[in-house]
Amino acid sequence: MNEIVVFDKVLWGLNVCLQARLLVLLLDRKNHRIFPFFFGYLLIALLQNVVTMVSYRIWGFSSSNAVRIAWGTQGLVILGRALAVVEICRRVLERYRGIWALAWRMLAGSAVLVLLYSLAVASFEWHLLVLNADRGLELTITVVLVTFFLFARYYEVTIEPALRSLAIGFFLYSCFAVLNDTILESWRPRYATHWNLAGMLAYLASLLLWNWAVRERQPAIAVGPVLLSQGVYQNLAPEINLRLRLLNEHLHQILGPEAKRP
Amino acid sequence: MSLLFYLFSGLIALLLILFVWSVRSTRRRVPPSTGAGVPDDDGRRHMTYLSQIRQALAETDYEFLSKRASKEIVRRVRRERRSVALDYLVALRRDFQSLLRMARVIAAMSPQVAAVHELERLRLTAKFRWQYEVIRWKLLAGLVPMPQLDGLSNLVSGLSVRMEKAMKELGERAAVAADLASSVNRGSLDVT
Numbered sequence: 001m002n003e004i005v006v007f008d009k010v011l012w013g014l015n016v017c018l019q020a021r022l023l024v025l026l027l028d029r030k031n032h033r034i035f036p037f038f039f040g041y042l043l044i045a046l047l048q049n050v051v052t053m054v055s056y057r058i059w060g061f062s063s064s065n066a067v068r069i070a071w072g073t074q075g076l077v078i079l080g081r082a083l084a085v086v087e088i089c090r091r092v093l094e095r096y097r098g099i100w101a102l103a104w105r106m107l108a109g110s111a112v113l114v115l116l117y118s119l120a121v122a123s124f125e126w127h128l129l130v131l132n133a134d135r136g137l138e139l140t141i142t143v144v145l146v147t148f149f150l151f152a153r154y155y156e157v158t159i160e161p162a163l164r165s166l167a168i169g170f171f172l173y174s175c176f177a178v179l180n181d182t183i184l185e186s187w188r189p190r191y192a193t194h195w196n197l198a199g200m201l202a203y204l205a206s207l208l209l210w211n212w213a214v215r216e217r218q219p220a221i222a223v224g225p226v227l228l229s230q231g232v233y234q235n236l237a238p239e240i241n242l243r244l245r246l247l248n249e250h251l252h253q254i255l256g257p258e259a260k261r262p
Numbered sequence: 263m264s265l266l267f268y269l270f271s272g273l274i275a276l277l278l279i280l281f282v283w284s285v286r287s288t289r290r291r292v293p294p295s296t297g298a299g300v301p302d303d304d305g306r307r308h309m310t311y312l313s314q315i316r317q318a319l320a321e322t323d324y325e326f327l328s329k330r331a332s333k334e335i336v337r338r339v340r341r342e343r344r345s346v347a348l349d350y351l352v353a354l355r356r357d358f359q360s361l362l363r364m365a366r367v368i369a370a371m372s373p374q375v376a377a378v379h380e381l382e383r384l385r386l387t388a389k390f391r392w393q394y395e396v397i398r399w400k401l402l403a404g405l406v407p408m409p410q411l412d413g414l415s416n417l418v419s420g421l422s423v424r425m426e427k428a429m430k431e432l433g434e435r436a437a438v439a440a441d442l443a444s445s446v447n448r449g450s451l452d453v454t
Contacts, residue, residue, distance in 0.1 A: 098375035105377075121266065139273070146277050149284035155370040156363075164285065171281055175274050182270040225371055233372035237379040240365040244386045247358050251393040 011200045012049070018207040019046045022214070029217040037087040038166065041080035048073040071130045078137045081170065085141055088167050089148045092159050097227060103151050107144050114143045135181035141174040165213035169206040176202035347401055351394065358390055 023042050026032040032039040052070045059065040089107060093100040118136035145167055152159055159167075177199065184195045324343070328336050365383055369375045 096370050098372040099370055102375055102377055102380060121269065135270075139270075142274070142277050142281075146280050146284065149281060153284045155366050157370060168285065175278060178270055178274055182267050186264045186267045227373045228368065228371045230373060233368055233375060236368055237365065237376065240361050240368075241379060241382050241386065243361050244358060244365075244383065244390070247354060247361075248386055248390050248393065251354070251390060251397060254397055 008197055008200070011197065011204065012053075015200055015204055015207060016046065016049050018204070018211060019049070022207060022211050025211065025214055029214065031214050031218050034091075034218045034220065035084070035087060035166075035214075037080070038084040041077070041084040044073075044080045045077050048077050071134075074130070074134060078134065081174075082137065082141060085144060085167070085170055088163050088170075089144070092148075092152060092157060092163055095225065096155070096157060098233070099151070099155050099157075103148070106151070107147055110147050111140045111144050114140045131181055131185060135178050135185075138174040138177040138181070142171055142178065145171045145174075160218075162213045162216070162218055165209055169209040169213070172209075173202050173206040344401060344404070348398065351398060351401070355390075355394055362387060 019042055023039070023046065026035065026039050026042070048070075051073055052066065055063075055066040055069045086107075089103070090100075093103050115136050118139045119132065149159075149167070151157075180195060180198050180202070324339070327339055331339075362383070369380065
């Protein structure tokens with residue numbers, strides 16, 4: 001316990017207070033019904049703080065028991081975060097049935113690919129295994145969120161301000177966590193003391209953003225557009241693609257036979 | 263510093279750029295359900311000036327001029343012809359974007375979409391943008407002959423009746439959705 005500097009303690013306390021405030025805010029505005037997974041994630045994160053604090057008091061900050069508890073509960077927290085991110089994506093896109101069916105497959109596919117990639121490039125030293133898994137999951141969350149926003153931009157889907165702020169909070173925290181974990185892996189002895197502090201600062205920024213995002217009650221039912229009839233897409237999509245192809249061919253003719261393809 | 267550090271830092275920097283770009287873009291856009299996504303038929307307006315543009319770019323005109331007029335005039339005409347060609351290229355891009363936007367709106371408003379069509383459209387967009395930039399730079403550098411406009415009328419002569427019908431349906435349904443949304447929001451306010 002002595003190893004934790006005063007600033008760390010203050011920051012930890014501040015984070016716990018903001019987490020508790022956010023939970024109360026969600027309950028008070030009845031937003032916990034709108035974002036049940038986000039609420040669940042915050043609850044798990046708050047409990048993790050309590051459990052690790054108790055373990056530090058019992059076994060000490062650097063004890064193996066405390067380290068095991070801290071990293072073990074981290075798995076649950078990341079799982080909760082991943083579910084909260086899925087909840088955001090779903091709430092925005094599920095109103096658009098057709099593109100949501102396409103989007104969730106793309107998001108799931110990119111998540112699996114990134115997770116495999118980050119685990120493949122990680123060093124498989126046993127003491128870094130949890131750290132690498134943590135970084136892999138955080139990187140997956142960032143890629144999923146970027147894909148989601150690109151998807152929304154491409155199809156011109158409007159994202160409610162509260163949902164956008166929640167997503168930005170998740171994205172920034174996960175980005176920072178990836179960098180933080182990578183720096184820790186590279187400069188393990190020197191950076192270890194600052195690693196926790198940097199992580200808490202990033203989390204503080206996300207908590208502030210989330211507190212601001214859910215300050216108002218969110219509409220219970222997100223009313224989506226009334227969709228077109230089934231045959232419209234089937235008839236028009238190939239026709240539009242044909243026209244786009246013809247325009248491409250026209251450009252190709254202008255370019256001449258020496259035109260190179262991308 | 264390890265290679266891994268550079269690898270992940272680069273990846274995060276790329277993701278940050280993409281994220282900022284996509285978030286900024288979504289903030290400015292209007293929802294497809296408002297009906298603003300329905301493009302106008304630019305092609306028809308372009309076709310009004312097709313004969314004048316074709317005349318301006320005719321090779322025979324240029325040859326005739328280079329024999330009779332001074333160098334200064336020939337230079338000016340060449341500059342103007344290039345400007346016309348660039349404008350034409352911009353008009354082609356606008357047509358492409360109009361079609362693209364319409365396709366995206368229809369996809370977003372459809373209960374079922376085919377990944378094949380969506381991926382094909384992505385591929386065509388990438389190809390068009392690449393070719394467009396290559397031609398534009400070649401035109402600016404004077405490395406490409408003036409475009410032939412003969413095929414244009416087949417491409418941008420307006421949208422089919424079926425497409426217009428779909429757009430009408432889209433507008434009507436968007437109006438119904440807007441009414442429904444406002445009535446639900448009023449309802450939720452009353453509940454509180």
